[in-house]
Amino acid sequence: MAEVVENVVTTEEVEKAVNANSSPRPEKPRFEKVKARDGKGLKTQFRKVLVPAHRYTPLKSQWTEIYKPLVENLKLQVRMNLKSRCVEMKVSPHTEDPEAIQKGADFVKAFILGFEIRDSLALLRIDDLFIESFEIHDVKVLHGDHLSRAIGRLAGKDGKTKFTIENATKTRIVLADTKVHILGSYQNTRLARNAICSLILGAPPGKIYNKLKVVASRMNERF
CATH class of the missing domain: 3.30.1370.10 (K Homology domain, type 1)
Structure with a gap:
């Protein structure tokens, strides 16, 4: 009868074989901060907020207080369309926050619903509101x-x-x-x-x- 020869492989030999066949781990990719206009071929973001008749006068009297945080803080382009009676907002080349356009729309909607400006501004500062x-x-x-x-x-x-x-x-x-x-x-x-x-x-x-x-x-x- 032929003798059976057992080949015993040690743990060190296994580790050497694995290390020899394995390639070094690639470095983690580093992504730059995404800007609002750096979307994957997306069109310029745009929002409209309709102003009802009973809120038109308060909006007109406090327009400066509404306009400043949208332009200075969120870097949005804002205008009041008198024909359609809508507040129109658009992302500008200086807009950095990708969520700026949505925050701006929520801020204006809060004022239109009847909240005071100082309360509506909390929507721009706090995310979970x-x-x-x-x-x-x-x-x-x-x-x-x-x-x-x-x-x-x-x-x-x-x-x-x-x-x-x-x-x-x-x-x-x-x-x-x-x-x-x-x-x-x-x-x-x-x-x-x-x-x-x-x-x-x-x-x-x-x-x-x-x-x-x-x-x-x-x-x-x-x-």
């Missing part, structure tokens, strides 16, 4: 005096209820007829929306105040 809008009819179908009373509960005497919700949840709220607009982070907006929905459904303001005090204390402990 957004606006949530809904109608009172989405929560509960109300008509006539019942709808008026629901709107009154949301505002409160001299705006006390609305200010309490804003301060407790660190949000900003606009009541525009039957529409409600909330500006804030996702979690804070959800807390404000829950409080507003409870008031629409008929919860007494005192009960909402107590819940908001607990929410405010927890948020202060967390941050």
Whole structure:
């Protein structure tokens, strides 16, 4: 019978063979900062924001305060189209932030919805802010005096209820007829929306105040 010869390969020999066959790792690529106009063959980005009739006068009176952050901070080209009554924005050769055009559109939309300029400017500085809008009819179908009373509960005497919700949840709220607009982070907006929905459904303001005090204390402990 023929003898069987066993070939034993050591670990060192395996490592040498692997190192001999393997090529050195390539260096990590370094990408330069992408500018707004350095897209892959994309056309110039453009945004239009329609201005309703009831917001045309406030926009006209505060146009300078709206125009400056868009041009000086975001480096956008901005104009007011009087024929179509739209605020038009376009990326310029000096625009560096790829998201500048969207931030500018969100800023103008916030002002058009009724938020003050100093509150709308937060959308340019903070990335995790957004606006949530809904109608009172989405929560509960109300008509006539019942709808008026629901709107009154949301505002409160001299705006006390609305200010309490804003301060407790660190949000900003606009009541525009039957529409409600909330500006804030996702979690804070959800807390404000829950409080507003409870008031629409008929919860007494005192009960909402107590819940908001607990929410405010927890948020202060967390941050």
